Amino acid sequence: MPADPLVQPENIMKRFSVRSCRDISALVLAREDRDLSWPERLAIRAHFVMCKACPRFEQQVRTMRGALDLWRGYRDDGGD
Amino acid sequence: MNQAMHAPNELLRQIEATRPTLMRLALLQLRNPTWAEDAVSETLLAAVEGVSRFANQSKLQTWVVGILKNKVLDQLRLHQRECAYATSDDENIEQSIYAPDGHFREMPADWGLPDQAVQQSQFMKVLEACMDALPGQLGRVFLMREWLEFDTAEICQELGLSSTNVWQMLSRARLRLRQCLQTHWFSPRTS
DSSP states (O other): OOGGGGGSSSHHHHHHHSSHHHHHHHHHTTTTTOOOOOOHHHHHHHHHHSSSSHHHHHHHHHHHHHHHHHHHHHHHHHHO | OOHHHHOOOHHHHOOOOOOOHHHHHHHHHHOOHHHHHHHHHHHHHHHHHTTTOOSSSSOOOHHHHHHHHHHHHHHHHTTHHHHHHOOOOOOOOHHHHHHHTSSSOOOOOOOOOOHHHHHHHHHHHHHHHHHTTHHHHHHHHHHHHHSSOOOHHHHHHHHTTHHHHHHHHHHHHHHHHHHHHHIIIIIIOOO
8 A cells, every 4th residue: 555645755845835935934024023833944944945035035034133133232222 | 430420410411312312212112202202201300310320330321221111111001092903904015025826026135234333323224214114003013022122922911912913013014124124225226
């Protein structure tokens, strides 16, 4: 009896990676404000393997994080 | 010589000099000039009254802004009912970023933060203007997260909103901020 096709690694990847950039970048944004579940984290990783746009988007979100931390220090500790 | 002992008047002058910064921050958070004015007045009063407790261990502005954060929170609580609504917010921001099939309309650009001080201070101004441009309630929730450093549970509690609402509003605010920074900072200058 053949193994369940859905447990083949490549098919698992397929199941997760059908999520769109809209869904994946929503998770990347959500991560700024809540902890992601394990399937959510896996979905991001799987999608990143085959997408160029979403890792760029993630890098932008990181840049914004850094900028906001910088801004808070700047305003709270003086800086014009 | 200890500045506080040496020249209390100088300290009072320095406290008063923080007013424009305090006003800008209070407005950014509260989105209401009257509430912001109240928060700033109470902050300056508390700072003047408590000036003997300011022992010069921290920078004056750090100390005063710390007081402001409490006074701003008092205002949020005082006007809780007026702040307790979730924006039904348009979905325009998402439609402008994603095509109907869920792909990005445009490849996200490669961003880097400026490392030179002058550029950095210009960037901070743009960032602040972009936060200021967030629609009222989105801005209020976003600033609670990023300036008052509340977690989402605390924001839900203070504003009486569900966590789903707050998460959605924060994500929308971040998308808008991203668009604004792309337009006003990261896009290549044409001039």
